[in-house]
Amino acid sequence: MRVVGVDGCRGGWVAVAYDVETGTLTPHFHTPFQEVLDAYPDAVAIGVDIPIGLSEREPRACDLEARKVLRWKRSAVFPAPDPRLLDAATYEDANARSRALTGKGVSLAAFGIFPKVAEVNRLLTSELQHRVVEVHPEVSFWALAGRRPMTHHKSKPEGYEERRMLLAAELRHSLWTRKDAFSLARPAQPDDLLDATVAAWTARRVAEGRAGRLPADPALDARKLRMEIVY
Known part of the structure; x- marks a missing residue:
């Protein structure tokens, strides 16, 4: 069984394909997002770090709940546009x-993701959303750590190591040193790579029917897309 985690990065998207049987993790840079969908037709589930399903008049419940569980890391959750x-x-x-x-x-940070939000939501349908789901890496790391928010910022060396060790223990894979991660899927940064990897871990939970959701009973947007964060 193969699942995929995807994170937006400079110039496109970094994807980590995870072969559950062998434990193999394969990173790759893609642009545009349609290329991601085309590259993994056999993926049982794809977790993407981007808002899917958008609200015009009020904050999404999933964003509010994510901020609540992340506590001191709540600023990591940008309001969906x-x-x-x-x-x-x-x-x-x-x-x-x-x-x-x-x-x-x-x-300004929220505006920076507008193009990628538009790109993904243009392509997604309610049918495709059964396989392609929204994740938030910090929520997934929170779940992986026993519902504890991360201590260090992901872009710092200690933040990279904090997240790498959690994933390495869970996936039984040594993963990449921060130095090596810089060259694996350029121009993606090391933290982008770990975000995509924890999104792949979440995608595995989706495929196995073990994933959690914020909120438990999500609302639909105008295009019938579920407004939820899966972890």
Whole structure:
């Protein structure tokens, strides 16, 4: 059985294919997202670190619940964008339109993922969502660590090692040193690689019927996509 974890990175997407029987982990860089879907037609489940299913008028319950469980790491959860803003050409345009529509602005970090959110949600259907699910790496690491948020920031060497050790113990795979990870799926960064790997771990849980969900009973967006974070 093969499952895949995917994380957005500079210039595209890093995917880690996980062969559950052999324990093999294979990273690869892809662009655009359609290439990810085409590359793994036999994957039983694909976990993607990107909002799937978008709300126009209120925060998604899955984002609120993720922030709650992550406690001191709650800032790792960016609010999913209002779908009416995804065609904004500039940050200034997105921010002004958001204030006009909702009374709130948009952070620069949140605006940075708009193109990838639009790309994935354009391709996803309710049927495809049975196989392609939204994950949040920090929520998955929280679950992997016995419902404890990570201590260190993922981009720091100690944060990389904290996450690598959790995954290595669970997957029975030594995984990559931070130094080696820089060259495995360029231009993806080491933390992108671990995020994709924990997304693959989550995809395995989906395939085996063991995954948790935030919230337990998700709402649907206007396109009938479930607004949920799977872990």
